[in-house]
Amino acid sequence: MPKIAVLQMNSGINPEASFATIVKGVSDAKAGGAEVLFTPEMALLLDRDRRRAAKVMGTRTYVGYHDRFCELAENVGIDIALGSMPVPLTGGKLANRSFYFRADGADPAYYDKIHMFDVELSTGETWRESAAYTPGEKVLIDHETPLGKLGFTICYDLRFPALFDRLKQEPCDAIAVPAAFTRSTGAAHWQILLRARAIEASAFVIAAAQVGEHEDGRATYGHSLVVDPWGEVLLDMGGEEPGLGFCDIDLSRIDEVRAQVPSLANARKIPE
DSSP states (O other): OOEEEEEEBOOOSOHHHHHHHHHHHHHHHHHTTOSEEEOOTTSSOOOSOHHHHHHHHTSHHHHTHHHHHHHHHHHHTOEEEEEEEEEEOTTSOEEEEEEEEOTTOOOOEEEEOOSOOEEEOTTSOEEEGGGTBOOOOOOOEEEEETTEEEEEOOGGGGGOHHHHHHHHHTTOSEEEOOBOOBHHHIIIIIHHHHHHHHHHHTSEEEEOBBEEEOTTSOEEEOOOEEEOTTSOEEEEOOSSOOEEEEEEOOTHHHHHHHHHSOHHHHOOOOOO
């Protein structure tokens, strides 16, 4: 029964400070017996001031974080599911990119967020992720993890069932949903959507989240969750503080649930 660790973070505008937080999380996760550490979306750099962030991302230090994460995973001996970090692309835009760094030193897998957060909330918050980011075009399912087949999504992807339909067709054993959910949308929809996606896929859902007031002025919801295939919440880290949580993943639960409610086997193509 693999054990995972979930790092709830309050990331800011200084990637080196965020990296130090992740390094400590990796060390503590390994000491606690975890085989994989999951971090939130934008774990390394969370800054809505795009000019300021661009200066940071243009440095050699920032470019070097990829290799530093590879070395960290291998040296400590734990897989790191980095929820995401902004990655500069040719042409001036960015990718909101998840990485799966491996303890065995193999090349990391990566996934670019497909759905852009372009919204105007009733709270007055306006977000235009597509102004700076290029949406991804590929689904990622990693077959080589301690959890079996791990599907990747990021934050706003949670609202798009077609992506999760593709992941459950595999079918995935677990799905990562790293996030930096706003407080208003988080309070309304975070838990209910995560539980629904777990139930629909008959899979574990692991959702590491950002929490609290951030240096760039935003506020995030927190409540990092682990949900089992029946929709039961196994871990809820609350909405107040960063921290590290642990959860045992009983993979036999997947077959139990799929035998009880064989919705994946019973699915049929809907007539047009």
